[in-house]
């Protein structure tokens with residue numbers, strides 16, 4: 379009962395929050411609060427993707443946010459970081475005045491789950507793959523800089539609804555299918571298919587203008603990423619739009635095919651080097667990706683030098 383009443387209170391608080399959020403005074407307060415918390419830019423650029431789906435692209439290039447909105451309510455994909463939640467909800471309120479009911483986490487990384495606790499306190503139901511919840515019961519480990527740690531998330535940030543293979547939402551006159559992708563960016567990646575709007579959200583399995591991140595600490599796999607992208611492409615029609623986990627603007631089937639080709643090219647080049655019995659150090663010194671770096675090297679924190687050892691390791695097994 380306590381849970382039910384706090385959930386109800388949360389919904390009331392969220393409605394108040396959304397009602398207040400359009401008032402200029404509240405926005406000023408919000409800006410003051412967040413600018414004192416950090417110098418980080420927490421603003422978003424909104425994109426109307428297709429049908430009932432929007433994308434909020436953060437200025438700081440951390441995780442993109444998906445928004446599915448209609449008369450029955452709003453479902454958000456990924457919660458970015460906690461200090462961004464106020465601006466995130468301001469943007470959602472410009473798209474729809476309906477209640478924010480659900481949040482789906484595509485995977486466990488902090489820039490995709492950071493706002494969970496605050497949104498849950500407002501009454502939003504947090505949904506994710508089982509393994510995301512499991513990973514959140516411990517200190518988080520992320521792949522950058524050889525594996526760095528983040529504190530264990532607060533209890534209120536945990537998903538309250540988890541699934542194993544797939545789960546569907548039926549609202550706003552549309553089926554939203556959420557299903558477990560093959561191990562790729564992590565072992566707990568969710569793909570979201572907005573079947574009526576003809577939109578896919580692929581989380582960090584798909585990044586535009588950036589080399590793929592394979593998080594080996596959380597069950598990711600480079601070969602699985604190829605398989606996952608083939609699955610996503612098989613679901614896409616000629617007009618399908620695709621939200622990447624990171625990258626400017628939304629993409630489409632051709633964008634996924636281009637990225638898939640990158641994965642195959644990387645696999646082929648590393649495979650050849652292994653067949654020629656090149657040690658990893660020689661491979662890294664050989665400039666194997668120089669021709670690709672100009673287009674795909676848009677993330678200084680994760681370059682070919684971070685990715686190639688992962689591919690080498692997997693293909694050497």
Ligand SMILES: [Zn+2]
Pocket residue numbers: 485487563582
């Ligand atoms: Zn990620």
